Amino acid sequence: MKVVVAEPTGLCFGVKRAIRTMEEALEEKGRVFCIGSPIHNPQEVQRLVDKGLVVVEDDDRIPPDEPVFVRAHGISPDVHQRLQDKGARIIDGTCPFVRKAQEMAGRLSREGYYLVVLGDENHPEIKGILGYVEGPYLVVSGKKDLRAIDKIDKIGIISQTTQQESTLKELVSEAVGSAREIKVSNTICRATVERQEAVRRLAYKVDGIVIIGGHNSANTGKLFRIAQESGTPALWVEQADQLDGRWLSGKGTIGIAAGASTPDWLIKQLQQAML
Amino acid sequence: MKVVVAEPTGLCFGVKRAIRTMEEALEEKGRVFCIGSPIHNPQEVQRLVDKGLVVVEDDDRIPPDEPVFVRAHGISPDVHQRLQDKGARIIDGTCPFVRKAQEMAGRLSREGYYLVVLGDENHPEIKGILGYVEGPYLVVSGKKDLRAIDKIDKIGIISQTTQQESTLKELVSEAVGSAREIKVSNTICRATVERQEAVRRLAYKVDGIVIIGGHNSANTGKLFRIAQESGTPALWVEQADQLDGRWLSGKGTIGIAAGASTPDWLIKQLQQAML
Numbered sequence: 001m002k003v004v005v006a007e008p009t010g011l012c013f014g015v016k017r018a019i020r021t022m023e024e025a026l027e028e029k030g031r032v033f034c035i036g037s038p039i040h041n042p043q044e045v046q047r048l049v050d051k052g053l054v055v056v057e058d059d060d061r062i063p064p065d066e067p068v069f070v071r072a073h074g075i076s077p078d079v080h081q082r083l084q085d086k087g088a089r090i091i092d093g094t095c096p097f098v099r100k101a102q103e104m105a106g107r108l109s110r111e112g113y114y115l116v117v118l119g120d121e122n123h124p125e126i127k128g129i130l131g132y133v134e135g136p137y138l139v140v141s142g143k144k145d146l147r148a149i150d151k152i153d154k155i156g157i158i159s160q161t162t163q164q165e166s167t168l169k170e171l172v173s174e175a176v177g178s179a180r181e182i183k184v185s186n187t188i189c190r191a192t193v194e195r196q197e198a199v200r201r202l203a204y205k206v207d208g209i210v211i212i213g214g215h216n217s218a219n220t221g222k223l224f225r226i227a228q229e230s231g232t233p234a235l236w237v238e239q240a241d242q243l244d245g246r247w248l249s250g251k252g253t254i255g256i257a258a259g260a261s262t263p264d265w266l267i268k269q270l271q272q273a274m275l
Numbered sequence: 276m277k278v279v280v281a282e283p284t285g286l287c288f289g290v291k292r293a294i295r296t297m298e299e300a301l302e303e304k305g306r307v308f309c310i311g312s313p314i315h316n317p318q319e320v321q322r323l324v325d326k327g328l329v330v331v332e333d334d335d336r337i338p339p340d341e342p343v344f345v346r347a348h349g350i351s352p353d354v355h356q357r358l359q360d361k362g363a364r365i366i367d368g369t370c371p372f373v374r375k376a377q378e379m380a381g382r383l384s385r386e387g388y389y390l391v392v393l394g395d396e397n398h399p400e401i402k403g404i405l406g407y408v409e410g411p412y413l414v415v416s417g418k419k420d421l422r423a424i425d426k427i428d429k430i431g432i433i434s435q436t437t438q439q440e441s442t443l444k445e446l447v448s449e450a451v452g453s454a455r456e457i458k459v460s461n462t463i464c465r466a467t468v469e470r471q472e473a474v475r476r477l478a479y480k481v482d483g484i485v486i487i488g489g490h491n492s493a494n495t496g497k498l499f500r501i502a503q504e505s506g507t508p509a510l511w512v513e514q515a516d517q518l519d520g521r522w523l524s525g526k527g528t529i530g531i532a533a534g535a536s537t538p539d540w541l542i543k544q545l546q547q548a549m550l
Binding site: 165168169170172173174176177179180181182183184185186 | 443447452455
């Protein structure tokens with residue numbers, strides 16, 4: 001069996017940077033708190049927990065004056081304020097591209113635009129971004145959700161960094177008919193687009209494609225859907241031991257692609273398991 | 276034979292206003308100059324010429340201190356300046372929607388956007404608008420023309436007031452992939468959109484559709500193409516005497532639609548001819 005790994009794939013700049021920052025903090029402080037999973041990959045989180053990471057559900061659970069890591073998805077300004085109020089030493093792992101989306105959310109709403117945010121309203125990145133909005137807004141999953149709003153004078157549009165560009169294009173096109181003026185900040189991260197394109201290219205060259213990444217990772221889920229849409233058989237695993245022998249059998253060439261939060265060591269384990 | 280007239284159709288707000296302004300000026304001054312056809316309808320222009328309108332090719336041909344009518348399509352600031360320099364008494368018939376597009380062209384380019392103008396570069400409205408641009412720009416007829424530009428930081432988009440909204444939507448969608456930020460001012464006039472939709476609706480209810488309007492009128496041409504795309508037989512005439520008896524014969528119901536520069540009296544003549 002031949003195995004081909006998508007290029008580029010796996011850890012993006014923002015997650016790499018966040019993990020490095022977190023590891024440095026753990027080495028220095030021994031114990032670091034984080035609200036929610038620092039990255040959407042259970043195996044990598046476990047590795048960091050073993051080094052002293054403490055994951056809490058809510059900022060209420062963090063004792064005063066402790067080091068607190070802000071994950072790549074960012075946090076809203078009010079959570080940031082509450083952390084400062086309790087003397088937390090904040091270590092900021094917010095991805096610079098997410099930071100940009102937060103800034104644009106604030107800027108567009110201050111400029112008087114009704115803000116339309118393409119994304120999943122339950123995703124921590126979106127919750128953080130919405131904290132920066134200073135006017136009316138709507139979170140949409142696609143162009144159909146625009147029907148919820150009447151004709152509006154000025155619509156501003158931003159996106160969760162991990163959305164598909166084709167969905168943003170459709171949304172923006174639809175908005176042209178709903179507003180006199182629209183301003184769009186394409187906050188989709190290039191790493192996301194490139195990883196999605198790599199899966200699309202690879203899927204047509206292989207007999208099956210394995211997507212590896214956390215089942216709680218939005219961007220990994222999108223890679224899986226892109227693979228499925230290609231018509232090539234697709235499998236989503238978190239780690240090598242979830243590989244299905246029956247699924248693999250009879251396939252000459254297998255492609256591997258990994259979400260932006262999947263560490264290299266998990267990809268290597270998967271490759272080893274397929275030898 | 277049954278005849279159904281599209282609703283709305285014919286003279287738009289801007290052209291009605293321009294003709295009224297022009298007629299008032301002719302009554303007051305007896306002779307008024309205009310650079311190019313004041314509206315794209317030869318029959319209506321002839322009616323105004325009979326009342327004292329003098330159409331010239333170029334502002335050079337206008338003697339000093341004469342009344343000069345600025346047509347609904349507007350003029351560029353440099354032509355305006357040259358007219359003022361020769362003491363012209365300027366009567367401004369610029370359509371308020373075209374004026375808005377001129378203002379947005381200036382504003383977007385001053386704000387640092389690379390300006391993309393959807394329209395026909397040979398149309399007087401576009402020539403006028405381009406005079407307000409203060410930075411780099413590109414006139415495009417659709418999304419394919421965007422390939423001419425490399426990845427750009429900020430793209431501003433406006434449209435000739437008589438373009439199809441579907442073309443603008445496609446263009447804007449394409450631009451999302453070409454720039455970090457895009458700002459779109461939808462300068463397509465509602466009258467244009469409504470007249471196009473009226474033709475689209477009517478075409479499916481009739482056995483043939485007659486579009487009446489100047490062969491030099493861009494918006495009439497678009498109505499004709501929309502009628503053709505519907506699959507219903509379509510005919511484009513400037514006036515009633517161009518009706519083709521063979522084309523009419525055997526058709527139970529005929530639809531009539533008129534460009535935004537076609538005066539009511541030409542539509543009435545056409546209806547009479549079909550009784």
